[in-house]
Amino acid sequence: MAKMGIAELVGSAQALAGSGQGALAAELYRDWAAQNPDDGLLHAVHFNRGVLLADAGDLHGAVEAFSAAIARRPDFLPPYINLGAACERLGAKVQAYGHWAHVSTSLGGVSGETVAYKASALKQMAQVLEGGRQLAQAEDALRQVAELTPWQRDVVQHWISLRQRQCQWPLLTSVAGHDRAALLRRIAPLSMACFADDPWLQLAVAAAHMREDVGPPASFHTEADFRERRAEIPGRRLRIGYLSSDLREHAIGSLMAEMFGLHDRGTLEVFAYYCGIPQEDATKARIRDSVEHWRDIAALDDTAAEAVILADGVDILVDVNGHTRSARSRLLTRRPAPIIVNWLGYPGSMGSACHHYIIADPHIVPAGSEGFYSETVVRLSCYQPNDRHRPTRAATSRAEHGLPEDATVFCSFNGTQKVTPFVFARWMAILRDVPDSVLWLLKSCDEVEDRLRARAAEAGIAPERLVFAPIMGGHDHLARYPLADLFLDTFPYGAHTTASDSLWMGVPVLTVPGRGFAGRVCASLVHAAGLPEFVCNSAEEYVARAIAFGRDRAALAPYRDRLVAARGTALLFDTPRLVRELETLFHGMWADFAAGRLPRPNLVNLDTYLELGATMDHETAETSFVPDYSERWRAAMARRDAYAALAPDSRLQGGR
Numbered sequence: 036m037a038k039m040g041i042a043e044l045v046g047s048a049q050a051l052a053g054s055g056q057g058a059l060a061a062e063l064y065r066d067w068a069a070q071n072p073d074d075g076l077l078h079a080v081h082f083n084r085g086v087l088l089a090d091a092g093d094l095h096g097a098v099e100a101f102s103a104a105i106a107r108r109p110d111f112l113p114p115y116i117n118l119g120a121a122c123e124r125l126g127a128k129v130q131a132y133g134h135w136a137h138v139s140t141s142l143g144g145v146s147g148e149t150v151a152y153k154a155s156a157l158k159q160m161a162q163v164l165e166g167g168r169q170l171a172q173a174e175d176a177l178r179q180v181a182e183l184t185p186w187q188r189d190v191v192q193h194w195i196s197l198r199q200r201q202c203q204w205p206l207l208t209s210v211a212g213h214d215r216a217a218l219l220r221r222i223a224p225l226s227m228a229c230f231a232d233d234p235w236l237q238l239a240v241a242a243a244h245m246r247e248d249v250g251p252p253a254s255f256h257t258e259a260d261f262r263e264r265r266a267e268i269p270g271r272r273l274r275i276g277y278l279s280s281d282l283r284e285h286a287i288g289s290l291m292a293e294m295f296g297l298h299d300r301g302t303l304e305v306f307a308y309y310c311g312i313p314q315e316d317a318t319k320a321r322i323r324d325s326v327e328h329w330r331d332i333a334a335l336d337d338t339a340a341e342a343v344i345l346a347d348g349v350d351i352l353v354d355v356n357g358h359t360r361s362a363r364s365r366l367l368t369r370r371p372a373p374i375i376v377n378w379l380g381y382p383g384s385m386g387s388a389c390h391h392y393i394i395a396d397p398h399i400v401p402a403g404s405e406g407f408y409s410e411t412v413v414r415l416s417c418y419q420p421n422d423r424h425r426p427t428r429a430a431t432s433r434a435e436h437g438l439p440e441d442a443t444v445f446c447s448f449n450g451t452q453k454v455t456p457f458v459f460a461r462w463m464a465i466l467r468d469v470p471d472s473v474l475w476l477l478k479s480c481d482e483v484e485d486r487l488r489a490r491a492a493e494a495g496i497a498p499e500r501l502v503f504a505p506i507m508g509g510h511d512h513l514a515r516y517p518l519a520d521l522f523l524d525t526f527p528y529g530a531h532t533t534a535s536d537s538l539w540m541g542v543p544v545l546t547v548p549g550r551g552f553a554g555r556v557c558a559s560l561v562h563a564a565g566l567p568e569f570v571c572n573s574a575e576e577y578v579a580r581a582i583a584f585g586r587d588r589a590a591l592a593p594y595r596d597r598l599v600a601a602r603g604t605a606l607l608f609d610t611p612r613l614v615r616e617l618e619t620l621f622h623g624m625w626a627d628f629a630a631g632r633l634p635r636p637n638l639v640n641l642d643t644y645l646e647l648g649a650t651m652d653h654e655t656a657e658t659s660f661v662p663d664y665s666e667r668w669r670a671a672m673a674r675r676d677a678y679a680a681l682a683p684d685s686r687l688q689g690g691r
Contacts, residue, residue, distance in 0.1 A: 039067060041074070045083070048063050048087075057087050061096075079111075081100050082114045085099075085101040112149070115134045116134070119133075119159055131163060132164075135163075136160060139160065154184045157177070171482055174198060177190055188221050194210065195222055200451050200479065202454055204455075216649040216650050228382060228551070229455075229528040230527075231657075232527030234551035236651070237407075238386050239641045239642070241383065241385055241386030242409065242645070249364045274306065275306065275621060277291075277305075277355055278308040278310065278366075279355035280312070282322045284319070285311075285318070289532065290420050290532055291322065293424060295307070298618065305326045306349055307328070308332050309333060337365050341369050344371040349371070352374070353375075354367060354376065354377050358385065364387070367387070379419070383408075390410050392411050392413050394415060396414050400412050400414070409636040423610055428510075429516075430517070430518055436502075436518060443472035443588055444472070446476070447462075448536075449477070449525045449529075449533055451483055453529075457574075462523060466496050466500055468582045474500065475518075520584070521545060524545060524547070526547060526549050530556075534546075535564075538598055541598045544561050544566075550664060643672075651667070
């Protein structure tokens with residue numbers, strides 16, 4: 036061992052790690068370091084050992100190894116970055132931030148290597164700052180990364196997301212020499228859904244995300260690999276798998292909590308694949324107890340997770356993440372099940388080659404709008420599940436929440452990323468014409484509250500008429516809804532779980548549907564709750580009706596009573612019906628597969644849509660209210676020099 040050279044050591048350790056013996060490789064490094072205490076590359080040995088230990092989940096061992104590397108050579112920056120990551124995973128965020136800050140301020144001689152270290156540290160610091168709701172500082176850290184390094188899609192996506200959460204308008208200001216169009220070509224799908232109601236561009240952005248950020252799989256299964264399954268049913272139950280990071284105390288978990296236990300176990304075998312944080316709570320326990328098979332794949336890489344799903348023989352895998360945090364999209368590109376379905380987690384098309392169906396309803400995707408989706412659209416009566424066992428107790432005092440007792444309280448408990456300058460201007464117009472009314476918003480951070488209050492003052496509204504509700508646990512948050520008179524929806528990304536919570540608690544929701552999925556969910560929920568009168572035909576009607584209700588609070592009482600009375604009968608809360616309809620869809624999907632007619636995703640010309648859509652103006656005019664949306668795109672196509680060479684596009688013809 037003492038005579039083993041560094042090159043031989045590293046080669047042997049890499050071979051062990053590559054064969055799945057990472058723990059043995061770490062021991063090899065440890066033993067070599069003990070016998071070679073004066074070697075000039077000992078810092079690198081400790082660092083490599085720390086990487087292996089961190090990968091194996093031995094975070095305390097990793098901290099010791101990275102600290103040893105730093106002690107051996109304090110000017111060697113990589114272990115500071117990894118030490119910060121290990122500390123963060125152990126919950127020591129202050130220490131983590133300190134290690135990364137050291138790297139960010141230790142840029143001596145400028146080289147590609149040192150710049151890369153600083154950029155990596157700044158990215159990590161931005162995550163911690165964001166978690167601590169220091170959003171402006173996080174945005175600045177990411178701006179520095181963008182200026183230091185070549186273009187990084189994830190940095191720009193995170194930077195845009197932070198600006199949305201801070202209500203920084205205009206959103207797409209130039210950064211690191213990149214203009215608005217360049218930013219828009221790289222925006223994340225979820226941010227795009229909040230930014231503009233342009234479903235063709237949303238689809239193109241989703242496809243670009245799959246192509247550039249997710250990438251092609253190392254290997255994947257084809258329909259032929261599952262051909263033998265066709266003969267197995269009706270000899271056995273259909274195996275349904277739900278893949279999600281949010282089957283816990285989360286908006287998605289709260290919606291789905293009841294439905295798993297309602298599946299017909301005579302015809303379906305239900306699997307849940309959890310890929311989220313290692314959190315234990317009542318919602319997670321409830322879901323885990325209501326499925327037949329619970330698999331925690333969070334710590335598994337894609338190859339291992341794929342093996343688990345294949346071994347389970349899942350027939351239909353439902354992606355309940357889509358383009359959201361902690362999604363396992365790379366796993367899905369391997370096609371670990373014959374049929375893959377997009378439902379509930381992400382409100383829009385995946386733009387992927389591996390998702391065959393998207394589940395919607397007639398309000399969210401009306402007939403003729405199927406071309407906005409790469410998947411084949413199938414429909415429930417109402418696409419959103421709900422938990423009928425949610426609490427219904429209500430808070431009793433407005434005063435304890437800082438609200439006026441005898442004035443109209445409008446609320447909108449959507450995240451600040453959904454608040455656009457257009458929506459905010461309409462809210463100010465409503466407050467202006469409803470004396471003494473207040474707007475109750477969900478708290479973000481002090482700087483965002485100050486910014487919105489300043490904008491209210493610019494609009495002639497007293498800043499104190501914006502009241503911010505602190506973040507509370509699910510039950511306490513639900514209980515305060517009835518203190519409001521009317522929920523005002525946002526658009527182009529409307530209220531989803533927040534809308535059904537409001538309706539469940541007896542508070543009407545006023546909305547105006549857009550063109551895309553995210554902008555039409557709320558209208559679907561309001562219809563399903565039995566209040567079609569609260570779905571407006573235009574933004575102008577939205578403002579006028581809000582003002583009318585604000586001036587006559589008593590006019591809302593019958594609707595509030597109707598909502599409370601309909602909890603047991605409304606379509607929105609008929610979870611058994613939703614589950615039966617969902618099972619019918621599943622059997623229909625399997626029939627398609629068995630007959631060899633499984634649909635293929637439509638990804639035609641989406642790079643062209645991205646190129647053209649990025650040049651369109653989305654910040655001075657709302658796409659939702661462009662009179663002839665298709666004509667806008669046809670005109671953009673016509674302006675392209677190469678238009679004549681393009682194949683006819685079925686989307687612009689209204690079909691597929």
